Amino acid sequence: xxxxxxxxxxxxxxxxxxxxxxxxxxxxxxxxxxxxxxxxxxxxxxxxxxxxxxxxxxxxxxxxxxxxxxxxxxxxxxxxxxxxxxxxxxxxxxxxxxxxxxxxxxxxxxxxx
Amino acid sequence: xxxxxxxxxxxxxxxxxxxxxxxxxxxxxxxxxxxxxxxxxxxxxxxxxxxxxxxxxxxxxxxxxxxxxxxxxxxxxxxxxxxxxxxxxxxxxxxxxxxxxxxxxxxxxxxxxxxxxxxxxxxxxxxxxxxxxxxxxxxxxxxxxxxxxxxxxxxxxxxxxx
Numbered sequence: 001x002x003x004x005x006x007x008x009x010x011x012x013x014x015x016x017x018x019x020x021x022x023x024x025x026x027x028x029x030x031x032x033x034x035x036x037x038x039x040x041x042x043x044x045x046x047x048x049x050x051x052x053x054x055x056x057x058x059x060x061x062x063x064x065x066x067x068x069x070x071x072x073x074x075x076x077x078x079x080x081x082x083x084x085x086x087x088x089x090x091x092x093x094x095x096x097x098x099x100x101x102x103x104x105x106x107x108x109x110x111x112x113x
Numbered sequence: 114x115x116x117x118x119x120x121x122x123x124x125x126x127x128x129x130x131x132x133x134x135x136x137x138x139x140x141x142x143x144x145x146x147x148x149x150x151x152x153x154x155x156x157x158x159x160x161x162x163x164x165x166x167x168x169x170x171x172x173x174x175x176x177x178x179x180x181x182x183x184x185x186x187x188x189x190x191x192x193x194x195x196x197x198x199x200x201x202x203x204x205x206x207x208x209x210x211x212x213x214x215x216x217x218x219x220x221x222x223x224x225x226x227x228x229x230x231x232x233x234x235x236x237x238x239x240x241x242x243x244x245x246x247x248x249x250x251x252x253x254x255x256x257x258x259x260x261x262x263x264x265x266x267x268x269x270x271x272x273x274x275x
Contacts, residue, residue: 018189025196033246034205037234038196041188044229063133077228077235078221084236084246088207095205 008057015049018042031095032087040080047072119161123154162218170273177269181226188231195248206250207236210243210259213267219274226266233262 022042029035048069055065127150132143154161165171195201214220224235224243232248245262252258 018193021189021193021196025192028196028201030201030203031205033207033234033236034203034248037232037246037248038192040228040234041185041192041231045185045189060136063136067130067133073229074225077225081224081228081235084234088236094207 004059005057008053008055010053011056012050012053015046015051015053018049019046022046032092033084033094036080036084040076044072044076115163116158119163120151120154120158122164123157123161124150127153165273173269173272177273180269181229184226184230188229191231202249204249205246206253207244207246208250208253208258208262209255210245210263211255212241212243212263214241214270214274216274219270222274223263223266223270227262 019042022038025038025042026035029038051065051068051072055062124147128143128147131137131146131150135142137143165174195203212220212223214223220238224238227233227235227243227245234246234248235243236246237244243263245258247258247262252261
C-alpha cells in the first residue's frame, strides 16, 4: 500500500464520517430549517473530502475532482437557500423553541399596509 | 474594448475547464473547443464579468478562499458536536442583518458564505437586508447580529468587489 492511497483513504473516510453526521442531524433536528442547516454544511464538506480523497488515490483524476469541488461549493448553498426561502413563503412554521422570527414580522407589517 | 477583454477571458476559462476535464493532447480538439467557447462567450456577452486584475484584489481573493475553507471545517465540527449530544443544544430563530455591499456578485458570495459558515442559513434577501436563520441566536437586534455574522466576510468582499 503506497502512501498516497493510504492518505486518500483516510480523507475519504473523514468525508464519509461528516456525511453520516449530517444524515444524523437531518434525522434528529426538530424542524425544517435546522435540518437544512445540518444537511447543507455536512454535504458540502463531506462531498469535498470524499472527492479529494479519490483525487489523491488516483492523482491523474485530481484536475477533474478539483473542478467538481468548485462547482459543488458554488451551487450547494444556492440550492439550500432556494429551498429555505420557498419553505418560509409556503408558511412552514419554525419549531416552538425558536426565539425570534424577523421575516414573519416583516411580512405581517406588509400585509397591514 | 472592455467587452472584448471579457469575451477573451471567458473563452480562455471555458477552454481551460475543458482541457482539465478531458486531459486531451490533440491540438485539433482544443482548437474546436476554443471556437465553441468563443461562440458561447459572444452569445452571453452582456452577462460576463470583467476579470479581476489588480494584484491586491487577487491576493485578497486567494486569502478569502482559505478563510472560507477554515470556516466550512469549523461549521462541520459545530454541527457534528450538536447532533451527537443526547439533547440537541439549539436556540434557533430568524434574524435580520444589513450589508454594505453593492455589487450583485459580492452579495451572492456573501449569502453563499453565510450559508456555509457555522450555524447560519440565508433564508431571504431583500435589497441590502438579509434574513438569516441562526441555530443559536446570540443577539436578536439588527446591529449586534450584523456585527457577529456579516462583518467578518464584508472586510474581504468589500476589497474584492469594491
